Amino acid sequence: MVELPQDHLNKSGKSIPIYKERGQREVFCGLTGIIWLHRKIQDAFFLVVGSRTCAHLVQSAAGVMIFAEPRFATAIIDDRDLAGLADAHEELDRVVKALLARRPDIKMLFLVGSCPSEVIKLDLSRAAQRLSKEFVSKCRILSYSGSGIETTFTQGEDACLASLINDTPKQVAEKDKNLLIVGCLPDVVEDQFKRLFTELGIENVSFFPPKNSQQSIEIHGNTQYLLAQPFLAETARLIEERGAKRIAAPFPFGIEGTTAWLKAAAHLWGITSEHFEGVTQGKIERAKKSLARYLPALENKTISFFPDSQLEIPLARFLSRECGMRVLEIGTPYLHKQHLECELDLLPEGSKIVEGQDLERQLDRCRADQPDIVVCGLGLANPLEAEGITTKWSIELVFSPVHGYEQAADLAELFARPLNRSMKLVA
C-alpha cells in the first residue's frame, strides 16, 4: 500500500495541500447529467451522439423508470458513419428531423457529444447551428460535450448550462442590478430561495437553468451571480465574460453554508444585518432543531469520500462543522480553487484532500482507515458493504433536495440513514 505524504497535518484553509492522484477512475461521464437535466428543463430533449455504450449507460441509469415518452435518446454511430460511407452530418440531420417529427412538443434540443463523437471530431456545434436555422422559431438546437474523456459526472451539467449561456444573446449593461442563482436546483428548493430573497428585499432574482426553454435569462454588466453548485467552472467563466460578477460564498449546504451564501448576496444589496437576522433567525432555529435529531447518529463518526461530483468538499465541511463528523479523506474529481476558496477556509485543520483518483490505492487507504461511513459510487457501494464497510451512495446527493435551511436536516439524514440501518440490521 502506498501512503500519501503527511504534509496536510496542521494545515488549514488555503495552505491545505491538494494531493493529486492519477490512475483508474471509477466515476460517471458527463452524459449522466441528462438524468436530472431532462426533468429540470421540461421542454428540452437530450440527443446523445455516440455509441451503443453511451445509449446503454443512459438507459442503465434511467431505465428502471418506465417512460411513456422519454426525453432523451441516442443517435448511435455505426460503422458506415466511421468508414465515411455515410456523411455523418447528413445522418445526424436525418435523425434530428425524425426525432422532431415524432416529438413536435420539443422546444429545445441538446446534441450531446460523447467520447466517440469527440475522438472522430464530429463537429456538433456546427450541426446545431445548421439545424437551428432549419428549425428556427420551432426548436432551439444546442450542443455540448458530456464525454468521459472531457467531463466527469456533474461536469455534464456545467457543459450543458455553458451551452445555454452561449446561446443567450448578449445584453447591454444599462439594465438594473439583478441576482442570478446558477445551478440546477430542485423545484422546492428554488421556491424556498425565491421566498427568502424576497423577504430579504432582493427582488430581481432569477434562477438558471430556467424550468423551460422559453424563459429568458438576464445576464449583463449589472448582474451579480451566486453559484448554487460547486461544479460550474465553465458556466461561471462564460457568465463572467458577459460582465456578470460572482459573489464569493460557501455553498448553501447546511445552516452555516446557507447563511453565509445568503449573507454574501444580502451584503451586496446593502441589507442591514438586523434585517438579515430578522429574516433568517427563525429559519435557522427551525433547521437547528430539525438537524439535532440526526446528530447522535453522526457525531464523532468517521467518513471518507470517493471522488464523484465535486460536492465532496462542501459536504465534508457541513458534516464536520455542523454534524460533528471526523473527515478522513476527501476525494474530489476536480477542484476549482477559486470557487471553493470560502469552503477550504471552513474545512477543519489537517484535512486530507485528494484530487483525481487511483482507484485501487484509494480502496487500500479506505480499507486501512475503516471509516464508519464511505461516500462512493454505486459500482463500489455494495462491494464495500459486503466487506463490512457502511456506505452512502453519492449519486443520491445530486438527486435529492439538499440545499438550503429546510433541507439541512434532510442532508444529514442521508448520512445518518445508512448508519442507522447497519445498526438495525445487525441487531
Added chain:
Amino acid sequence: MQLTLWTYEGPPHIGAMRIAASMTDLHYVLHSPQGDTYADLLFTMIGRSRKRPPVTYTTFQARDLGGDTAQLFQDSVNNAYQRFKPKAMIVGASCTAELIQDDPGGLARALTLPIPVIPLELPSYQKKENWGASETLYHIVRGLVAVDKSISAQQYQENRIASKQEGQKPTCNILGPTALGFRNRDDVQEIRGLLESMGIEVRVVAPLNASVSDLAKIPAADFNVSLYPEISQLTCTWLNKTFGQPFTKIIPIGTKATKAFIEEVARLANLNPESTLANQEERAHWYAKSVDSTYLTDKRVFIFGDASHVIAAAKVAAEEIGFKVVGLGTYSREFAREVREAAKLYDVEALITDDYLGVEQKVSELAPDLVLGTQMERHIAKRLGIPCAVISAPVHVQDFPARYSPQMGFEGANVLFDTWIHPLMMGLEEHLIMMFRDDFEFSAKAAPSHLGHAAPPESSQAKTSQISVASPSPIKINAGEAISSSVDSLWAADAEKELGKIPFFVRGKARRNTEKFAVEHGISHITIETLYDAKAHYGR
C-alpha cells in the same frame, strides 16, 4: 446513425464483462475512456453482486490522448496482474478505444505474463452484447482447453466411452449461464436438479461461477447442455467439432419443452426418460386447464425478446395457455432464421429488429391484449396502456429477484403462468366491465383492480390511433396522419359512441376490424349496423 430511445443490448464489451464477472479467477483489462466504469454498477446494482466485477479499466481522459495511451494500457495490465493474480486474463477495447487503435492483444502479449492472456476483437460499431459474450466464451474455452490435434473428434468420443467404468453415471456440462443473464441463477439450479434427478452428473457449469481450471475439464463430459444458445452455441459447436461432444438443442422453457428436453437429454445420456417424466407434478398445466383460465383463450399476445426466450414463450403462450400469438420478433439477429421458422407456426411474420421504435410501431398496429417482452416493451406497453410481462433480457433490477424464480423446467413453467396472467384483468372483473360501463370505481378505462391502481391507463382508443401516427419516420407520419383523419371521419357519431361501449381491451381490435370490413365492402360511412356487421363477419 440510428436513432435509439432504448437499446436492447449493450456494446459487445459488456458481453465480455459478463463472462469475466461470471468466473472466479479471470481478469479483464479493458482499454476504455473515463466513465465506462458505469458498467460495474450493472453487476453491483442491477445484479446486486457482492464483489466488484474483475475488470480493470484504463479510463483514459482527453489529456491522455496526446500522450502514450498504449503505455497506459500496458501499465494497467501489469498492475492488474500484480494486484489480482488471476489465473488467466482477457484484454480488449471498448468503442472509443477501438477508434484509437492501440492493439490491446499485441501490447499485452509483449508483457509476457506467466498466465494465458486472451485478446478479444469485439467490433463495437457492428456487434452487440450477446455476440460479445458468445465470442468471449468461445475464445476463453479455446484458449484454456488443451486440444490434441492428432486425435479426431470421434476418437475423443470413443476414448471417453472406453474409459468409462462400470456403473459410472453419464456426465454433462451446463454451458451458457452468465452474470446478468435473465434468471440464469435459478435456471441453473432448476436444470441441474432435473439432470441430477435423472442420474446425470453435472461436471462443469460455465461460465457462471466457473474457474479457469474448471474450463479445462469441459471436454471430459459426455455431452453439453447448451442452455442459452445466444451465449453458448458457438462454443458448443466448437466442442462438438473438436471433441465429439453432442449438445442439446431444446430450451426447457414451458412444460412441453421441458418434457422434450428430458427426452433429448435421456437420448444423449443413454437413459430412459419415462421415470423422470412420470414423476413430475405439472401444476402450470393443470392451472391452465382449470376453468378459471377459460377466459384466457385466444387473448392476443405480442412477444419480443432474445430468440430463445421468444421461441419458447410463443410455444407456451399458444400451446400451454391458449393465447393467440399475433406477433413475435427478436433483436437477436444471429438467430433470425430460427425465429422466422417459429413465427410460421403462428401464421405471423417475424419482426427481426433492434429498432425500439419499429417494435413500438408494430405493437401499436397490432393492439394486442398482452405484451410479453423485455424491459423496453414495458415502456411501449405503458405508453399504449397494454398489460405487459417480462420474458427476456434486457431487464432491470426488479427482474433479479431474491426469491427462486426460474423460467426453465417445471417450476419455471409455474413461474411463467403466474407472471403472465398477473397483469391481465381477472375474469369476473372483465365480465362485469363488459356488462356495466359506467361504474364510478370499476370503469372500463380503469386498470385491473387487483393491481391496486386507481388511475386509468392512458389507453383511450383516440390516443392509440394518435400513437400509430407517431411513427419514427417523418414521411410515414404524414401519410399516416392523412389516412387516420380520413378514417376518423368514416365513423358516424353514434357508431363511435357504440364503439366506446366496448371494453378498452378489445376496443382496438373492434375498431380495426370494423374499419377493415368497411374498406373491404366499400362502405364510406360506418354506422352502428356496420359495427355489428363486422362483428358478425369476424366473430369476437
